[in-house]
Amino acid sequence: MVVAALALFVLYPLLVAAAAPRAEDWLRALTTARWRVTMLNTLQMAALSTISSVIIGFLYAYAVTRARIPGARLFMLVPLLPLITPPFVSGLAFILLFGRRGLVTYELLGLNTDIYGWHGLWLAQTVSFFPIAFLAIAGVLRSINPNLERASESLGAGRWTTFRTVVVPLAAPGVGAAALLVAIAVLGDFGNPMLIAGRYRVLATEAYLQISGWADMRMGAVLGLALLMPAIAFFFLQRRLQGSSVGRFVTVGGRGSRIEPAPVSPMARWGLFTFCLLIALFMLAKYAVILLGAFTPVWGVDYTFTLDNFRRVVVRGPELWNSLRFAGSAALVCAVLATISAYLVYRVKVPFGRALDLVSLLPAAIPGTLLGIAYVLAFNTPPLQLTGTATIIVISMVFSYLPVGYRIAAATLHQLAPSIEESAADMGASSMRTFFDVVLPLISTSFSAALVYCFVKAIGTLSAVVFLISHGTVVASASILNLAEQGYWGWAAALASLLVGIALLTLGVAKLVFGRRFAFFDI
Numbered sequence: 001m002v003v004a005a006l007a008l009f010v011l012y013p014l015l016v017a018a019a020a021p022r023a024e025d026w027l028r029a030l031t032t033a034r035w036r037v038t039m040l041n042t043l044q045m046a047a048l049s050t051i052s053s054v055i056i057g058f059l060y061a062y063a064v065t066r067a068r069i070p071g072a073r074l075f076m077l078v079p080l081l082p083l084i085t086p087p088f089v090s091g092l093a094f095i096l097l098f099g100r101r102g103l104v105t106y107e108l109l110g111l112n113t114d115i116y117g118w119h120g121l122w123l124a125q126t127v128s129f130f131p132i133a134f135l136a137i138a139g140v141l142r143s144i145n146p147n148l149e150r151a152s153e154s155l156g157a158g159r160w161t162t163f164r165t166v167v168v169p170l171a172a173p174g175v176g177a178a179a180l181l182v183a184i185a186v187l188g189d190f191g192n193p194m195l196i197a198g199r200y201r202v203l204a205t206e207a208y209l210q211i212s213g214w215a216d217m218r219m220g221a222v223l224g225l226a227l228l229m230p231a232i233a234f235f236f237l238q239r240r241l242q243g244s245s246v247g248r249f250v251t252v253g254g255r256g257s258r259i260e261p262a263p264v265s266p267m268a269r270w271g272l273f274t275f276c277l278l279i280a281l282f283m284l285a286k287y288a289v290i291l292l293g294a295f296t297p298v299w300g301v302d303y304t305f306t307l308d309n310f311r312r313v314v315v316r317g318p319e320l321w322n323s324l325r326f327a328g329s330a331a332l333v334c335a336v337l338a339t340i341s342a343y344l345v346y347r348v349k350v351p352f353g354r355a356l357d358l359v360s361l362l363p364a365a366i367p368g369t370l371l372g373i374a375y376v377l378a379f380n381t382p383p384l385q386l387t388g389t390a391t392i393i394v395i396s397m398v399f400s401y402l403p404v405g406y407r408i409a410a411a412t413l414h415q416l417a418p419s420i421e422e423s424a425a426d427m428g429a430s431s432m433r434t435f436f437d438v439v440l441p442l443i444s445t446s447f448s449a450a451l452v453y454c455f456v457k458a459i460g461t462l463s464a465v466v467f468l469i470s471h472g473t474v475v476a477s478a479s480i481l482n483l484a485e486q487g488y489w490g491w492a493a494a495l496a497s498l499l500v501g502i503a504l505l506t507l508g509v510a511k512l513v514f515g516r517r518f519a520f521f522d523i
Helices: 002-019 023-031 033-065 072-077 088-098 103-108 118-143 146-154 159-187 191-196 203-212 217-245 266-294 308-316 319-348 353-365 368-378 390-400 402-414 418-426 431-442 444-458 476-485 489-517
Strands: none
Touching: 002 217, 002 319, 002 353, 002 368, 002 390, 023 033, 023 217, 033 072, 033 118, 033 159, 033 203, 033 217, 033 266, 088 103, 088 118, 088 191, 088 266, 088 476, 088 489, 118 159, 118 191, 118 266, 146 159, 159 217, 191 203, 191 476, 203 217, 203 368, 217 353, 217 368, 266 489, 308 319, 308 489, 319 353, 319 390, 319 402, 319 431, 319 444, 319 476, 319 489, 353 402, 368 390, 390 402, 390 444, 402 444, 418 431, 431 444, 444 489, 476 489
């Protein structure tokens, strides 16, 4: 069943999408100046946003993990907010802050600026995706044994030399892997370009416009596949880099003890503290302006307090309730599928385990834009005519977030000694009973983490579902995009605030129920 589901909803749509364009479609894409510029813009934005995200992520991670700045534990929480909220919230917030009627640019500084374009997109994507780099790099920096820094300093090396010759080489594989993860996320970003890129064209939005505006499915598929090529390359390079870094550096040998990281200079410590404080304030301002906009009748004109925006999006529209229903269903299916897949690969060790492992992780490399196009092409005709139904939306959510749920389950299974299951088998328990009576209770926390992760991400997903929604299945994220494009900033902000609030409430309830066992982000 698991294998059939992965083949039907991951491999089959990709094959259909790959077969849809003709040779002349590829030729037109490569010879038309508009598409060549779009492809170059996409690669340029991936490079710019990745570099800035990794730099900020590294400095922030180094500050909170090794520099021992004041309030480090509090600063750790700030980058987690963008990881549980829709990425396009950044684009919406920066329009309210720095747009033509922005709170900062127009109201405070009296400037008539235009944030739309590549510079606004660069800012939005950097703020949206630097937490991915932070999370990956923080784990790498934590694993570096401080004894190595102490040994370097005892041999006469200065702080900068120790940082450059010890810390940076040890962290380099993790930094490279983080950069590739960010690049994949930037390539798949759809909401921020739609909101804030203006006339700066990238592949994700152009593919959508070809289908929604011109009904040109073949050219939409070409642009989506062009987006897939670098994403797949980054995906396999990241896996190779992450695998080759294991054991590359031996940081612990024999019997020893870990000590506190070597202290940085006071100037560096307070400089990093100031940097983290500015980033934290900027992040908090992003969410504060969304909340302020939700209670504002007309942004930039009338700032009186009102609840009408919330009444409209909660009472008059079904979008929020659709998102909750679809995300809840997808979260349950995703957690079950991820747990079964991980168990088959790491415990049952099925003969096709490596292939199953690869296919379970493959959706992480598929841009949401291409996934949506592929589903439209594959499931728009009998016998599987699912386009326009709630079912296809739920399925797209399931397989979009399956890789993270799979990794969560796999990490937990790695920590369980095989002797536990062997003991159950020795007592006569079947493999099925062993799974339900022994393994499942032990991995219940990871199952819940996968469930929560899929839910909080699915309620704000946009890039794939925007191709799949119909009149009766519109979700909150698509409604936010439409409202913002039409200038209904208060309604868009109210709906975005509700999505953020639901995500935070979900995490809070999970933490309350499971306590310290619920490590949603391991940093």
